Amino acid sequence: MTYSAAAGRRIPRKSHKSSRRLVGILCVGAGVAWVLSVMLGLSVTVSGPPRALALSVHILAMVLAFGAILLVDWHGFLWLIGKRELAETIRLDGAASPLIWSGTAAMLLTGAFLAPNVSNPWTIVKLGAVLVLMLNGIMLIPLMRRLVVMPPTTTFAGLPIGQRVHMLLCLAISQVCWWTAIVVGFVNAEL
Numbered sequence: 399m400t401y402s403a404a405a406g407r408r409i410p411r412k413s414h415k416s417s418r419r420l421v422g423i424l425c426v427g428a429g430v431a432w433v434l435s436v437m438l439g440l441s442v443t444v445s446g447p448p449r450a451l452a453l454s455v456h457i458l459a460m461v462l463a464f465g466a467i468l469l470v471d472w473h474g475f476l477w478l479i480g481k482r483e484l485a486e487t488i489r490l491d492g493a494a495s496p497l498i499w500s501g502t503a504a505m506l507l508t509g510a511f512l513a514p515n516v517s518n519p520w521t522i523v524k525l526g527a528v529l530v531l532m533l534n535g536i537m538l539i540p541l542m543r544r545l546v547v548m549p550p551t552t553t554f555a556g557l558p559i560g561q562r563v564h565m566l567l568c569l570a571i572s573q574v575c576w577w578t579a580i581v582v583g584f585v586n587a588e589l
Contacts, residue, residue, distance in 0.1 A: 417540040424539070428532040431506055436525060438510035452511035455504060460583075463501025464576055466494040471569060478554040485550030491542065502532060515586070524582040531575035538568050 444452060473490050476482040505528070515521050541564050545552075554562060 417543055421536055421539055424536045425533055432529045435506040435510045439514045443513055444511045452508045456508035459501045459504035463498050466497040470494045483550055484552045488546050520582045520586055524579050527575040527578040534568055534571045
């Protein structure tokens with residue numbers, strides 16, 4: 399997700415409203431995409447080479463998206479402890495966002511062809527984690543739009559407490575959901 403604003407400028411109130419509207423639209427879109435993926439997965443059975451291809455692309459998409467998430471989160475952590483500047487972190491996030499979202503979209507698409515076993519409670523946990531991680535990423539948009547207009551040398555400690563809590567909460571949710579989805583996915587594949 400690209401965040402539009404010139405560094406050091408305040409975002410007008412209208413932009414805050416447009417951020418809320420954008421977040422709402424994207425959350426509905428993510429929810430619809432997730433439901434369609436699950437419904438398709440319940441109605442389509444793929445086997446043999448097409449299933450192997452879907453599984454391979456699914457794993458590659460997971461590596462792409464999660465790898466980019468880990469890089470952004472690590473860089474964000476380095477900013478948090480004062481080892482990087484905010485401008486560097488925002489720039490990396492802007493570069494990594496297309497990888498994260500395209501990988502996530504590819505996982506939704508290919509996951510639909512992997513016949514999720516929704517009678518298994520762990521599959522439900524994994525599917526829920528995927529939905530939450532998508533919504534969590536969308537919920538970061540307003541925060542990132544506020545960060546992009548701050549001076550490039552802004553420190554984590556220099557943020558208002560609400561923004562710090564928002565950032566740390568989203569980071570924790572992201573990591574918990576990604577690791578849950580990955581571990582459950584691999585454990586379920588072995589069963």
